[in-house]
Amino acid sequence: MADPVDDGDDAGGGADASNGVPRCVVETIDDASKGLDLCGDLFRSEPIRSTPVTTSLYPGRASALLRVSNGADTVGVAAEEAEGYTLTPLGAGAAAALADVLPIDRPSTLLGAPGDVADVAGRWSERCDGAVGTGTMFRWYRLAELVETRKHKGALRVADTASIDRAASWMVAFGEDVGLPLSSDAAAARVGDAIHEGRLFEWVVGDEVVSQLTISPARFGVVRINGVYTPPKLRKDGHSSAITAAAAAQQISRQKVDDVVIDQPASTGVTNRMYRRLGFVSVWDTLAVHLIPGPSRR
Structure with a gap:
């Protein structure tokens, strides 16, 4: 530099x-x-x-x-x-x-x-x-009022070290999807930090992890949901919607959190509509x- x-x-x-x-x-x-x-x-x-x-x-x-x-x-x-x-x-x-x-x-x-x-x-x-x-x-969206969605099979859980390899590969795939490539080493480091700090969440159906996301630390009253990823073969079953809603509800209930935000490429209409259905409102673009x-x- x-x-x-x-x-x-x-x-x-x-x-x-x-x-x-x-x-x-x-x-x-x-x-x-x-x-x-x-x-x-x-x-x-x-x-x-x-x-x-x-x-x-x-x-x-x-x-x-x-x-x-x-x-x-x-x-x-x-x-x-x-x-x-x-x-x-x-x-x-x-x-x-x-x-x-x-x-x-x-x-x-x-x-x-x-x-x-x-x-x-x-x-x-x-x-x-x-x-x-x-x-x-x-x-970029901020949560206005979370809208109750239809019940989906599965549950939210905090990831542990057993998930590092899979989660890192999914983070690389997420970067490719949104046009911000991430190396395998960088993804592994981010995943390791997130797991150590309890910020990597999974949506689990039965014994299978079907979706993941990360939560940022609270900064000046704001928490960011990032890296919402469901593999292509597991999409269209509402997993991304379910994990986003569950994580947002958990975070907005925290005493230090005033706002929950999330971002997504503007070109991905399906995902943008999903966030609006959950109660997120657009606040700015990058x-x-x-x-x-x-x-x-x-």
């Missing part, structure tokens, strides 16, 4: 104050607890839209967080993961500041609000004569694009 620039002079890494946009400073935060603290002003003001970033931070673990500030307030945050960067909503000057420090020597993925992604990707591509690949739109450096930069 390129070293972020403290834009105290006229170097890159900050927005141009000459046109009325505040000059911004980008700093790297390598500790999750510190990131949650230093960026808490933005996270508290945008708890749902910051969820893709906040739910990737685990106190006690290393992180790679880019904080953009205007000298007083946090105006944007980018979390680095193996696949690229995930953005919070960006304030004035934040897109330019981030674009000026993102690496230009390797491809990566950029995920965030469509306008913010366009602003960052456009300026980044000018730096390296790069290209921006076709994007995937994700629709866009994932691939950043491809120019030939001379690779």
